[in-house]
Amino acid sequence: MAEFELTCFDRSGNSYKAALMLELTGCDWAPRGVDYFNGETRTEDYRAFNVMGEAPVLFHGDTVLSQSGVILDYLAEITGRFGPESPAERREIWRWILFDNHKLTSYTATLRAMRSLLKTGETPVTEFLDKRARGAWDVLDRQLRTRDFVIGDRPTIADLSLCGYLFYDGEIGIEIADFPAMAAWRERIRALPGWKHPYDLMPVAPLPETA
Amino acid sequence: MAEFELTCFDRSGNSYKAALMLELTGCDWAPRGVDYFNGETRTEDYRAFNVMGEAPVLFHGDTVLSQSGVILDYLAEITGRFGPESPAERREIWRWILFDNHKLTSYTATLRAMRSLLKTGETPVTEFLDKRARGAWDVLDRQLRTRDFVIGDRPTIADLSLCGYLFYDGEIGIEIADFPAMAAWRERIRALPGWKHPYDLMPVAPLPETA
Numbered sequence: 012m013a014e015f016e017l018t019c020f021d022r023s024g025n026s027y028k029a030a031l032m033l034e035l036t037g038c039d040w041a042p043r044g045v046d047y048f049n050g051e052t053r054t055e056d057y058r059a060f061n062v063m064g065e066a067p068v069l070f071h072g073d074t075v076l077s078q079s080g081v082i083l084d085y086l087a088e089i090t091g092r093f094g095p096e097s098p099a100e101r102r103e104i105w106r107w108i109l110f111d112n113h114k115l116t117s118y119t120a121t122l123r124a125m126r127s128l129l130k131t132g133e134t135p136v137t138e139f140l141d142k143r144a145r146g147a148w149d150v151l152d153r154q155l156r157t158r159d160f161v162i163g164d165r166p167t168i169a170d171l172s173l174c175g176y177l178f179y180d181g182e183i184g185i186e187i188a189d190f191p192a193m194a195a196w197r198e199r200i201r202a203l204p205g206w207k208h209p210y211d212l213m214p215v216a217p218l219p220e221t222a
Numbered sequence: 223m224a225e226f227e228l229t230c231f232d233r234s235g236n237s238y239k240a241a242l243m244l245e246l247t248g249c250d251w252a253p254r255g256v257d258y259f260n261g262e263t264r265t266e267d268y269r270a271f272n273v274m275g276e277a278p279v280l281f282h283g284d285t286v287l288s289q290s291g292v293i294l295d296y297l298a299e300i301t302g303r304f305g306p307e308s309p310a311e312r313r314e315i316w317r318w319i320l321f322d323n324h325k326l327t328s329y330t331a332t333l334r335a336m337r338s339l340l341k342t343g344e345t346p347v348t349e350f351l352d353k354r355a356r357g358a359w360d361v362l363d364r365q366l367r368t369r370d371f372v373i374g375d376r377p378t379i380a381d382l383s384l385c386g387y388l389f390y391d392g393e394i395g396i397e398i399a400d401f402p403a404m405a406a407w408r409e410r411i412r413a414l415p416g417w418k419h420p421y422d423l424m425p426v427a428p429l430p431e432t433a
Binding site: 063081085 | 274275285288291292295313316321328346350365
Protein backbone atom coordinates (compact mmCIF):
# COMPACT_ATOMS: atom_id res chain seq x y z
CA MET A 12 0.00 0.00 0.00
CA ALA A 13 1.23 3.47 -0.86
CA GLU A 14 2.15 5.85 1.96
CA PHE A 15 -0.39 8.42 0.75
CA GLU A 16 -3.75 7.80 -0.89
CA LEU A 17 -5.83 10.51 -2.50
CA THR A 18 -9.44 10.38 -3.65
CA CYS A 19 -9.35 12.21 -6.94
CA PHE A 20 -10.59 12.13 -10.51
CA ASP A 21 -9.40 13.35 -13.87
CA ARG A 22 -11.70 16.35 -14.30
CA SER A 23 -11.25 17.74 -10.79
CA GLY A 24 -8.84 20.65 -10.66
CA ASN A 25 -9.18 20.72 -6.89
CA SER A 26 -7.96 17.12 -6.79
CA TYR A 27 -5.21 18.03 -9.24
CA LYS A 28 -3.76 20.62 -6.84
CA ALA A 29 -3.06 17.84 -4.31
CA ALA A 30 -2.12 15.19 -6.88
CA LEU A 31 0.38 17.51 -8.55
CA MET A 32 1.98 18.30 -5.18
CA LEU A 33 2.32 14.58 -4.38
CA GLU A 34 3.85 13.98 -7.81
CA LEU A 35 6.26 16.95 -7.83
CA THR A 36 7.56 16.04 -4.37
CA GLY A 37 8.07 12.39 -5.30
CA CYS A 38 5.74 11.08 -2.63
CA ASP A 39 4.81 7.40 -2.62
CA TRP A 40 1.12 7.90 -3.42
CA ALA A 41 -1.79 6.18 -5.11
CA PRO A 42 -5.05 7.63 -6.40
CA ARG A 43 -8.39 6.33 -5.18
CA GLY A 44 -10.89 6.84 -7.95
CA VAL A 45 -14.25 8.32 -7.05
CA ASP A 46 -17.47 8.19 -9.08
CA TYR A 47 -18.09 11.91 -8.65
CA PHE A 48 -20.48 12.55 -11.50
CA ASN A 49 -22.81 9.82 -10.32
CA GLY A 50 -22.93 11.22 -6.79
CA GLU A 51 -20.43 9.16 -4.80
CA THR A 52 -19.03 12.13 -2.85
CA ARG A 53 -22.53 13.03 -1.67
CA THR A 54 -23.39 9.60 -0.23
CA GLU A 55 -23.56 9.00 3.53
CA ASP A 56 -20.63 6.56 3.24
CA TYR A 57 -18.45 9.28 1.73
CA ARG A 58 -19.66 11.97 4.13
CA ALA A 59 -18.61 9.70 6.99
CA PHE A 60 -15.01 10.72 6.25
CA ASN A 61 -15.72 14.07 4.59
CA VAL A 62 -18.93 15.78 5.62
CA MET A 63 -18.25 18.40 2.95
CA GLY A 64 -18.98 15.81 0.26
CA GLU A 65 -16.03 16.81 -1.91
CA ALA A 66 -12.82 15.49 -3.46
CA PRO A 67 -9.89 15.46 -2.83
CA VAL A 68 -9.41 13.64 0.45
CA LEU A 69 -5.91 12.66 1.57
CA PHE A 70 -5.30 9.53 3.64
CA HIS A 71 -1.96 9.32 5.43
CA GLY A 72 -1.75 6.86 8.31
CA ASP A 73 -4.47 7.94 10.75
CA THR A 74 -4.71 11.41 9.23
CA VAL A 75 -7.65 12.09 6.93
CA LEU A 76 -7.78 15.56 5.39
CA SER A 77 -10.00 17.35 2.95
CA GLN A 78 -9.75 20.78 1.34
CA SER A 79 -6.92 21.08 -1.15
CA GLY A 80 -5.43 24.08 0.69
CA VAL A 81 -5.05 22.12 3.92
CA ILE A 82 -3.65 19.11 2.06
CA LEU A 83 -1.09 21.33 0.30
CA ASP A 84 -0.05 22.93 3.59
CA TYR A 85 0.26 19.50 5.25
CA LEU A 86 2.36 18.08 2.42
CA ALA A 87 4.59 21.16 2.34
CA GLU A 88 5.32 20.62 6.03
CA ILE A 89 6.01 16.91 5.64
CA THR A 90 8.11 17.11 2.48
CA GLY A 91 9.81 20.44 3.17
CA ARG A 92 8.96 21.51 -0.40
CA PHE A 93 6.96 24.43 -1.82
CA GLY A 94 6.24 25.84 1.64
CA PRO A 95 6.94 29.20 3.30
CA GLU A 96 10.34 30.21 4.61
CA SER A 97 9.05 32.76 7.14
CA PRO A 98 5.82 33.65 8.97
CA ALA A 99 5.28 36.53 6.53
CA GLU A 100 5.59 34.16 3.58
CA ARG A 101 3.23 31.73 5.27
CA ARG A 102 0.60 34.46 5.51
CA GLU A 103 1.18 35.51 1.91
CA ILE A 104 0.78 31.92 0.72
CA TRP A 105 -2.48 31.50 2.65
CA ARG A 106 -3.72 34.84 1.33
CA TRP A 107 -3.43 33.54 -2.23
CA ILE A 108 -4.80 30.09 -1.42
CA LEU A 109 -7.87 31.80 0.07
CA PHE A 110 -8.20 34.10 -2.94
CA ASP A 111 -7.98 31.04 -5.14
CA ASN A 112 -10.71 29.22 -3.23
CA HIS A 113 -13.04 32.20 -2.87
CA LYS A 114 -12.65 33.70 -6.32
CA LEU A 115 -10.36 32.17 -8.90
CA THR A 116 -11.11 28.44 -8.65
CA SER A 117 -14.64 28.99 -7.42
CA TYR A 118 -15.80 30.84 -10.53
CA THR A 119 -13.46 29.15 -13.01
CA ALA A 120 -14.33 25.58 -12.02
CA THR A 121 -18.07 26.15 -12.06
CA LEU A 122 -17.92 27.98 -15.39
CA ARG A 123 -15.94 25.15 -16.94
CA ALA A 124 -18.35 22.56 -15.53
CA MET A 125 -21.31 24.36 -17.10
CA ARG A 126 -19.68 24.95 -20.45
CA SER A 127 -17.84 21.65 -20.93
CA LEU A 128 -19.41 19.00 -18.68
CA LEU A 129 -23.06 19.98 -18.16
CA LYS A 130 -23.08 21.72 -21.55
CA THR A 131 -25.70 24.24 -20.50
CA GLY A 132 -24.88 26.57 -23.37
CA GLU A 133 -24.53 30.30 -22.72
CA THR A 134 -26.95 31.36 -19.97
CA PRO A 135 -27.25 34.24 -17.48
CA VAL A 136 -25.32 32.00 -15.06
CA THR A 137 -22.39 31.40 -17.42
CA GLU A 138 -22.38 35.13 -18.16
CA PHE A 139 -22.21 35.87 -14.42
CA LEU A 140 -19.44 33.32 -13.83
CA ASP A 141 -17.45 34.38 -16.90
CA LYS A 142 -17.34 37.99 -15.71
CA ARG A 143 -16.33 37.03 -12.18
CA ALA A 144 -13.71 34.53 -13.36
CA ARG A 145 -12.15 37.16 -15.64
CA GLY A 146 -12.01 39.57 -12.68
CA ALA A 147 -10.11 36.98 -10.65
CA TRP A 148 -7.76 36.14 -13.54
CA ASP A 149 -7.03 39.84 -13.89
CA VAL A 150 -6.00 40.07 -10.22
CA LEU A 151 -3.64 37.13 -10.61
CA ASP A 152 -2.26 38.55 -13.84
CA ARG A 153 -1.49 41.87 -12.10
CA GLN A 154 0.35 40.03 -9.34
CA LEU A 155 2.43 38.05 -11.85
CA ARG A 156 3.52 41.04 -13.93
CA THR A 157 6.35 41.74 -11.50
CA ARG A 158 7.31 38.27 -10.26
CA ASP A 159 7.88 34.77 -11.61
CA PHE A 160 5.62 33.01 -9.12
CA VAL A 161 2.78 34.21 -6.93
CA ILE A 162 4.74 35.12 -3.83
CA GLY A 163 8.12 35.78 -5.45
CA ASP A 164 10.89 34.04 -7.33
CA ARG A 165 10.17 30.42 -6.47
CA PRO A 166 7.08 28.21 -6.79
CA THR A 167 5.03 27.47 -3.69
CA ILE A 168 1.80 25.69 -2.82
CA ALA A 169 0.01 28.96 -3.64
CA ASP A 170 0.96 28.46 -7.30
CA LEU A 171 -0.08 24.80 -7.19
CA SER A 172 -3.47 25.87 -5.83
CA LEU A 173 -4.08 28.68 -8.30
CA CYS A 174 -3.13 26.62 -11.36
CA GLY A 175 -5.59 23.81 -10.50
CA TYR A 176 -8.02 24.41 -13.37
CA LEU A 177 -5.76 26.25 -15.78
CA PHE A 178 -4.39 23.28 -17.68
CA TYR A 179 -7.86 22.27 -18.93
CA ASP A 180 -7.30 24.13 -22.17
CA GLY A 181 -10.34 24.77 -24.28
CA GLU A 182 -12.79 23.71 -21.55
CA ILE A 183 -13.24 27.01 -19.69
CA GLY A 184 -14.05 29.40 -22.51
CA ILE A 185 -11.53 32.02 -21.37
CA GLU A 186 -8.26 32.25 -23.25
CA ILE A 187 -5.20 32.41 -21.01
CA ALA A 188 -3.42 34.26 -23.86
CA ASP A 189 -5.55 37.29 -22.91
CA PHE A 190 -3.68 37.28 -19.56
CA PRO A 191 -0.04 37.27 -20.69
CA ALA A 192 1.62 37.23 -17.26
CA MET A 193 -0.55 34.28 -16.23
CA ALA A 194 0.22 32.49 -19.48
CA ALA A 195 3.99 32.84 -18.92
CA TRP A 196 3.62 31.72 -15.31
CA ARG A 197 1.66 28.63 -16.37
CA GLU A 198 4.56 27.66 -18.65
CA ARG A 199 6.95 27.98 -15.70
CA ILE A 200 4.74 25.57 -13.74
CA ARG A 201 4.55 23.18 -16.70
CA ALA A 202 8.36 23.16 -16.77
CA LEU A 203 8.74 21.98 -13.17
CA PRO A 204 10.50 18.59 -13.04
CA GLY A 205 7.88 15.85 -12.75
CA TRP A 206 4.95 17.99 -13.90
CA LYS A 207 2.04 16.06 -15.37
CA HIS A 208 -1.26 17.09 -16.93
CA PRO A 209 -4.36 16.29 -14.84
CA TYR A 210 -5.54 13.79 -17.44
CA ASP A 211 -2.24 11.91 -17.09
CA LEU A 212 -2.27 11.94 -13.29
CA MET A 213 -5.71 10.96 -12.05
CA PRO A 214 -8.23 8.18 -12.76
CA VAL A 215 -11.19 8.76 -15.09
CA ALA A 216 -14.56 9.44 -13.49
CA PRO A 217 -17.29 8.63 -16.01
CA LEU A 218 -19.76 11.40 -16.83
CA PRO A 219 -23.38 10.64 -15.92
CA GLU A 220 -25.41 8.99 -18.65
CA THR A 221 -27.69 12.00 -18.93
CA ALA A 222 -24.83 14.36 -19.73
CA MET B 223 -3.79 56.00 16.85
CA ALA B 224 -5.22 52.57 17.57
CA GLU B 225 -2.90 49.55 17.57
CA PHE B 226 -4.93 47.87 14.80
CA GLU B 227 -6.79 49.49 11.93
CA LEU B 228 -9.20 47.64 9.66
CA THR B 229 -10.71 48.76 6.38
CA CYS B 230 -14.28 47.62 6.68
CA PHE B 231 -17.87 48.64 6.07
CA ASP B 232 -21.24 47.82 7.54
CA ARG B 233 -22.61 45.52 4.83
CA SER B 234 -19.43 43.44 4.41
CA GLY B 235 -19.66 40.12 6.19
CA ASN B 236 -16.06 39.42 5.22
CA SER B 237 -15.02 42.58 7.07
CA TYR B 238 -17.26 41.57 9.96
CA LYS B 239 -15.33 38.33 10.48
CA ALA B 240 -12.19 40.35 11.28
CA ALA B 241 -13.99 43.18 13.10
CA LEU B 242 -15.80 40.73 15.36
CA MET B 243 -12.53 38.99 16.21
CA LEU B 244 -10.91 42.33 17.11
CA GLU B 245 -13.91 43.21 19.26
CA LEU B 246 -14.28 39.85 21.03
CA THR B 247 -10.59 39.79 21.92
CA GLY B 248 -10.64 43.36 23.25
CA CYS B 249 -8.04 44.62 20.79
CA ASP B 250 -7.34 48.35 20.58
CA TRP B 251 -8.69 48.81 17.05
CA ALA B 252 -10.29 51.40 14.83
CA PRO B 253 -12.25 50.97 11.60
CA ARG B 254 -11.19 52.72 8.40
CA GLY B 255 -14.27 53.29 6.34
CA VAL B 256 -14.14 52.41 2.66
CA ASP B 257 -16.47 53.61 -0.10
CA TYR B 258 -16.94 50.12 -1.45
CA PHE B 259 -20.12 50.55 -3.43
CA ASN B 260 -18.66 53.47 -5.38
CA GLY B 261 -15.58 51.47 -6.32
CA GLU B 262 -12.89 52.55 -3.83
CA THR B 263 -11.47 49.03 -3.36
CA ARG B 264 -10.95 48.71 -7.11
CA THR B 265 -8.92 51.90 -7.53
CA GLU B 266 -5.17 51.80 -8.20
CA ASP B 267 -4.55 53.55 -4.85
CA TYR B 268 -6.34 50.78 -3.01
CA ARG B 269 -4.75 48.02 -5.08
CA ALA B 270 -1.37 49.42 -4.10
CA PHE B 271 -1.85 47.80 -0.68
CA ASN B 272 -4.27 45.07 -1.74
CA VAL B 273 -4.03 43.91 -5.34
CA MET B 274 -7.11 41.75 -4.74
CA GLY B 275 -9.24 44.89 -4.51
CA GLU B 276 -11.21 43.70 -1.49
CA ALA B 277 -12.04 44.56 2.11
CA PRO B 278 -11.07 43.85 4.85
CA VAL B 279 -7.43 44.87 5.14
CA LEU B 280 -5.71 44.85 8.52
CA PHE B 281 -2.96 47.34 9.37
CA HIS B 282 -0.78 46.46 12.36
CA GLY B 283 2.58 48.24 12.53
CA ASP B 284 4.36 47.34 9.30
CA THR B 285 2.12 44.37 8.68
CA VAL B 286 -0.61 44.78 6.06
CA LEU B 287 -2.87 41.77 5.54
CA SER B 288 -5.90 41.00 3.44
CA GLN B 289 -8.16 37.94 3.33
CA SER B 290 -10.29 37.51 6.42
CA GLY B 291 -9.00 33.97 6.99
CA VAL B 292 -5.40 35.16 7.20
CA ILE B 293 -6.37 38.09 9.44
CA LEU B 294 -8.24 35.74 11.78
CA ASP B 295 -5.27 33.36 11.95
CA TYR B 296 -2.89 36.27 12.61
CA LEU B 297 -5.07 37.71 15.39
CA ALA B 298 -5.53 34.28 16.99
CA GLU B 299 -1.76 33.96 17.18
CA ILE B 300 -1.26 37.45 18.62
CA THR B 301 -4.10 37.38 21.12
CA GLY B 302 -3.94 33.69 22.04
CA ARG B 303 -7.74 33.51 21.61
CA PHE B 304 -10.00 31.41 19.34
CA GLY B 305 -7.03 29.58 17.81
CA PRO B 306 -6.05 25.90 17.60
CA GLU B 307 -4.58 23.94 20.50
CA SER B 308 -2.84 21.32 18.35
CA PRO B 309 -1.66 20.83 14.75
CA ALA B 310 -4.71 18.63 14.09
CA GLU B 311 -7.03 21.40 15.33
CA ARG B 312 -5.16 23.91 13.21
CA ARG B 313 -5.82 21.82 10.12
CA GLU B 314 -9.47 21.35 11.06
CA ILE B 315 -9.89 25.12 11.54
CA TRP B 316 -8.33 25.85 8.14
CA ARG B 317 -10.49 23.17 6.55
CA TRP B 318 -13.61 25.02 7.64
CA ILE B 319 -12.25 28.46 6.83
CA LEU B 320 -11.56 27.21 3.29
CA PHE B 321 -15.00 25.65 3.03
CA ASP B 322 -16.45 28.95 4.17
CA ASN B 323 -14.53 30.92 1.56
CA HIS B 324 -15.11 28.50 -1.30
CA LYS B 325 -18.72 27.62 -0.65
CA LEU B 326 -20.63 29.07 2.27
CA THR B 327 -19.67 32.76 2.21
CA SER B 328 -19.02 32.77 -1.51
CA TYR B 329 -22.57 31.83 -2.48
CA THR B 330 -24.34 33.41 0.50
CA ALA B 331 -22.71 36.82 0.18
CA THR B 332 -23.33 37.10 -3.55
CA LEU B 333 -26.92 35.94 -3.21
CA ARG B 334 -27.55 38.51 -0.49
CA ALA B 335 -25.93 41.26 -2.59
CA MET B 336 -28.20 40.47 -5.53
CA ARG B 337 -31.38 40.16 -3.54
CA SER B 338 -30.91 43.03 -1.06
CA LEU B 339 -28.35 45.48 -2.44
CA LEU B 340 -28.49 45.23 -6.24
CA LYS B 341 -32.16 44.21 -6.04
CA THR B 342 -31.99 42.15 -9.22
CA GLY B 343 -35.18 40.29 -8.40
CA GLU B 344 -35.31 36.50 -8.86
CA THR B 345 -33.18 35.50 -11.83
CA PRO B 346 -31.42 32.35 -13.07
CA VAL B 347 -28.36 33.63 -11.18
CA THR B 348 -30.16 34.00 -7.83
CA GLU B 349 -31.69 30.57 -8.40
CA PHE B 350 -28.20 29.14 -9.00
CA LEU B 351 -26.74 30.86 -5.93
CA ASP B 352 -29.70 29.98 -3.70
CA LYS B 353 -29.32 26.28 -4.47
CA ARG B 354 -25.56 26.32 -3.88
CA ALA B 355 -25.85 28.36 -0.68
CA ARG B 356 -28.44 25.93 0.71
CA GLY B 357 -26.07 23.06 -0.09
CA ALA B 358 -23.32 24.74 1.91
CA TRP B 359 -25.65 25.57 4.80
CA ASP B 360 -26.70 21.93 4.87
CA VAL B 361 -23.07 20.80 5.22
CA LEU B 362 -22.54 23.19 8.13
CA ASP B 363 -25.80 22.12 9.73
CA ARG B 364 -24.74 18.46 9.56
CA GLN B 365 -21.45 19.31 11.24
CA LEU B 366 -23.19 21.22 14.05
CA ARG B 367 -25.72 18.51 14.87
CA THR B 368 -23.19 16.78 17.08
CA ARG B 369 -21.11 19.66 18.46
CA ASP B 370 -21.60 23.15 19.88
CA PHE B 371 -19.06 24.85 17.63
CA VAL B 372 -17.57 23.92 14.29
CA ILE B 373 -14.51 22.03 15.50
CA GLY B 374 -15.82 20.96 18.93
CA ASP B 375 -16.93 22.39 22.24
CA ARG B 376 -15.40 25.86 22.07
CA PRO B 377 -15.61 28.70 19.55
CA THR B 378 -12.68 29.27 17.21
CA ILE B 379 -11.86 31.51 14.29
CA ALA B 380 -13.58 28.92 12.06
CA ASP B 381 -16.90 29.89 13.67
CA LEU B 382 -16.13 33.59 13.31
CA SER B 383 -15.44 33.05 9.62
CA LEU B 384 -18.52 30.94 8.90
CA CYS B 385 -20.93 33.29 10.69
CA GLY B 386 -19.80 36.35 8.73
CA TYR B 387 -22.99 36.83 6.71
CA LEU B 388 -25.45 35.02 8.95
CA PHE B 389 -26.49 37.93 11.14
CA TYR B 390 -27.88 39.88 8.17
CA ASP B 391 -31.36 38.60 8.90
CA GLY B 392 -33.92 39.02 6.17
CA GLU B 393 -31.33 40.06 3.57
CA ILE B 394 -30.31 36.65 2.21
CA GLY B 395 -33.65 35.06 1.43
CA ILE B 396 -32.81 31.80 3.19
CA GLU B 397 -34.28 31.21 6.62
CA ILE B 398 -31.79 29.98 9.19
CA ALA B 399 -34.72 28.37 11.04
CA ASP B 400 -34.71 25.75 8.27
CA PHE B 401 -31.24 24.73 9.52
CA PRO B 402 -31.89 24.15 13.23
CA ALA B 403 -28.36 23.19 14.29
CA MET B 404 -26.99 26.30 12.57
CA ALA B 405 -29.67 28.47 14.18
CA ALA B 406 -28.74 27.20 17.66
CA TRP B 407 -25.04 27.68 16.94
CA ARG B 408 -25.65 31.25 15.79
CA GLU B 409 -27.29 31.98 19.16
CA ARG B 410 -24.22 30.61 20.91
CA ILE B 411 -22.06 33.04 18.92
CA ARG B 412 -24.43 35.91 19.64
CA ALA B 413 -24.05 35.12 23.37
CA LEU B 414 -20.25 35.50 23.37
CA PRO B 415 -19.16 38.35 25.68
CA GLY B 416 -18.62 41.47 23.62
CA TRP B 417 -20.56 40.27 20.56
CA LYS B 418 -21.93 43.03 18.35
CA HIS B 419 -24.04 43.04 15.21
CA PRO B 420 -22.21 44.08 12.01
CA TYR B 421 -24.35 47.22 11.76
CA ASP B 422 -23.19 48.25 15.25
CA LEU B 423 -19.53 47.52 14.61
CA MET B 424 -18.52 48.98 11.25
CA PRO B 425 -18.92 52.32 9.45
CA VAL B 426 -21.64 52.84 6.88
CA ALA B 427 -20.66 52.63 3.20
CA PRO B 428 -23.26 54.46 1.12
CA LEU B 429 -24.96 52.51 -1.64
CA PRO B 430 -24.36 53.86 -5.15
CA GLU B 431 -26.89 56.38 -6.35
CA THR B 432 -28.11 54.06 -9.08
CA ALA B 433 -29.03 51.31 -6.62
